[in-house]
Amino acid sequence: MFIDEAKIMVKGGHGGAGRVAFFRNRKGPSGGNGGPGGDVYAVASGNLTQLATFISKIKYIGENGGPGGLNQRTGKYGDDLLIKVPVGTTFIDVVTKGEITVNEKNPKYLLCRGGLGGLGNSAFKSPTNRVPQQAEPGKEGQERNFRLILRLIANFGLIGLPNAGKSSLLNKLTSANVKTANYPFTTLEPNLGVYNGKVIADVPGLIEGASTGKGLGIKFLKHIEKVDLIFHCISVESTDVTTEYNTVINELKTYNPRLPEKKSIILLTKIDLIDEKEVNKKLKELKEFNKDVLPVSIYDEESLEQLRNILNM
Ligand SMILES: Nc1nc2c(ncn2[C@@H]2O[C@H](COP(=O)(O)OP(=O)(O)O)[C@@H](O)[C@H]2O)c(=O)[nH]1
Numbered sequence: 001m002f003i004d005e006a007k008i009m010v011k012g013g014h015g016g017a018g019r020v021a022f023f024r025n026r027k028g029p030s031g032g033n034g035g036p037g038g039d040v041y042a043v044a045s046g047n048l049t050q051l052a053t054f055i056s057k058i059k060y061i062g063e064n065g066g067p068g069g070l071n072q073r074t075g076k077y078g079d080d081l082l083i084k085v086p087v088g089t090t091f092i093d094v095v096t097k098g099e100i101t102v103n104e105k106n107p108k109y110l111l112c113r114g115g116l117g118g119l120g121n122s123a124f125k126s127p128t129n130r131v132p133q134q135a136e137p138g139k140e141g142q143e144r145n146f147r148l149i150l151r152l153i154a155n156f157g158l159i160g161l162p163n164a165g166k167s168s169l170l171n172k173l174t175s176a177n178v179k180t181a182n183y184p185f186t187t188l189e190p191n192l193g194v195y196n197g198k199v200i201a202d203v204p205g206l207i208e209g210a211s212t213g214k215g216l217g218i219k220f221l222k223h224i225e226k227v228d229l230i231f232h233c234i235s236v237e238s239t240d241v242t243t244e245y246n247t248v249i250n251e252l253k254t255y256n257p258r259l260p261e262k263k264s265i266i267l268l269t270k271i272d273l274i275d276e277k278e279v280n281k282k283l284k285e286l287k288e289f290n291k292d293v294l295p296v297s298i299y300d301e302e303s304l305e306q307l308r309n310i311l312n313m
């Protein structure tokens with residue numbers, strides 16, 4: 001389960017002020033009421049997997065209502081603000097501790113109401129007060145502070161040594177836009193992408209010793225325990241695919257002896273880099289492990305289509 005957290009302030013728009021005005025020729029007040037401020041809603045959005053935007057932007061305020069107009073016209077209604085969040089985001093009210101989760105069943109949730117508009121002087125007209133001079137200011141919008149928590153369970157996991165091509169595949173298969181690089185660097189966080197509503201996790205590179213705490217891999221091995229299917233990525237650049245496969249499997253095993261029994265498929269990646277004969281040689285070696293082995297390249301649409309078919313199953 002990948003947990004993502006953020007804290008935001010939400011406020012409904014301020015109500016517009018009521019107006020003080022009088023009809024020109026006739027006697028009597030003509031000031032309209034202020035428009036109400038916009039409400040703020042949380043809306044579930046299918047392709048988001050992160051709360052990252054809520055780290056950089058933490059205040060969400062509905063539009064203010066407009067002031068009352070002449071001729072008893074009400075001011076402009078403030079626009080509602082829709083905050084798009086990943087499906088499954090939980091909002092916890094910091095004060096009341098009440099919580100609500102937006103998801104497929106509950107895709108839209110009112111977080112804060114906008115403030116009411118103030119009354120214009122027309123509203124104060126009475127038999128004893130025919131030329132009222134008073135109008136109300138608009139009311140403040142409701143204000144609440146929320147803690148946002150996103151708990152995602154990945155359906156698929158991409159594992160392998162750094163540089164195996166995991167992040168590149170994630171980018172190709174999903175709308176994730178993850179950094180890739182041609183050196184064995186490893187990302188600090190698992191990268192997530194959504195394909196057809198299913199979450200794919202690109203787990204930071206497992207290196208030898210990861211299960212004992214070396215590198216960053218171990219922190220994420222526990223997530224692999226929950227996925228339905230593991231894609232074990234091995235690059236054709238590897239001079240010894242058998243050893244590379246065993247290195248990663250041993251890390252999984254040391255961490256949890258049952259992990260290697262999990263359903264997995266081997267992906268021989270970057271097959272565009274070497275000729276077919278070489279590819280076949282490596283494929284043959286990997287087939288010794290009695291797993292399905294799929295040759296792929298991010299530049300070979302056909303191989304990506306085969307991958308998508310597996311994801312669709
Ligand atoms: N030629 C080729 N290069 C690839 C392919 N997939 C990934 N790469 C490159 O290999 C490098 C490492 O890829 P990356 O996705 O960052 O690997 P990760 O460390 O496993 O996430 C990057 O420079 C990628 O551009 C592929 O199918 N073909």
Ligand SMILES: [Mg+2]
Nearest residue numbers: 166167180187
């Ligand atoms: Mg990567």
